[in-house]
Amino acid sequence: MRRVVQFSTGNVGVHSLPAIIGRPDLELVGVHAASPDKIGRDAADLCGLSEPTGIIATDDIDALIALKPDCVVYTAQGETRPMEVIEQMSKFLSAGINIVATSMVWLVTPRQADDWLRVPLQQACEAGNASLYVNGIDPGYSGDTEVHSALSLVTRARAITVQEIFDYANYDDYEFTGKQMGFGVSAEDDTPMLFLPGVLTTMWGGAVRNLAEQLGVQLDEVRQRIEPWYTDKRIECKMATVEPGQMAAVKFAVEGVRDEVPVITMEHITRLTADSAPGWPYPPDGRPGVHRVVVDGDPRVELNTHVSHPGLDVTEAGCLSTAARVVNAIDWVCRAPAGLIAVEDIPAAEIISGLMW
């Protein structure tokens, strides 16, 4: 039985928390909340379960450390406040508490991460003999496990394309995801964060370089491209209200280039409602989203992953799968040697252990 703390209950945490409460091999011992309206509430209440757990949300990190959990599931917003997150994570790690996280997506490929990020966390791991593992669905599954599955079916690969094609209309996260990606922004407004030079290659370049390294391929360049699509009609959806002339879809990619040809491409096509950017590719069979890998090889392989749930929108189902990517690794991470862990370090059978309960 692993003693676990859930850190935050946002889009992802609201799904990892019931998984921790439900799994017989995990015991919820603490919950962190930053918002004043969540502090003092029962964990069950924070994730929509009816039976109280007796575990009350707190913003006191020292009190959570004093519980001596085996692992923290860290799903607080990370990329907008990385220095604060490094400090919070380091406190747990140096106290000997392992972390599985969806935050700090740069660490999905820890060997590619910049020193400012990797070094302090590695040192904290060593100080506490603890481990840190970061993953998700994208970045994460689509660029690692899904690609590895596709590549296991070919004798030769010429090019790999990874695509997330998603309708974010019902994604209730304008403040971070929506604003950053530029939804509701017109061409004359300030440049959205995602469009700034180097941002995309920071977010997805690690996965491209990591795959190249695993394939033994020397890349000449890792570059980015981005294309906005502006609506001529008003769009109202949960993510945002978009006026005519404002951006309602975006296509962007990070490409690993060899001999002037992109050989590893990580592409996103993200729209608000199905009517946006009608000329761009859609998920197959009228579905609202897909995580797709296409290998141009011998043979050609195409894997289309669709996550869905009767009670959830497709973006929420994606957050549920993101939670699964890390909750399922808790036991292995607790047994792992100290340091930053990548998905390829974990034997595949280890992360399905305990899933069928």
Ligand SMILES: NC(=O)c1ccc[n+]([C@@H]2O[C@H](COP(=O)([O-])OP(=O)(O)OC[C@H]3O[C@@H](n4cnc5c(N)ncnc54)[C@H](OP(=O)(O)O)[C@@H]3O)[C@@H](O)[C@H]2O)c1
């Ligand atoms: N790789 C993937 O596929 C993938 C997919 C989805 C998300 N993610 C990553 O996972 C993380 C969580 O995503 P999300 O959509 O769940 O985020 P979110 O809902 O926007 O925020 C999660 C929580 O972060 C906490 N928070 C925000 N600002 C804070 C601050 N200044 N101090 C302390 N806590 C703060 C809040 O906690 P309280 O509720 O306690 O106030 C909030 O609920 C992000 O870093 C995101 O990039 C990765």
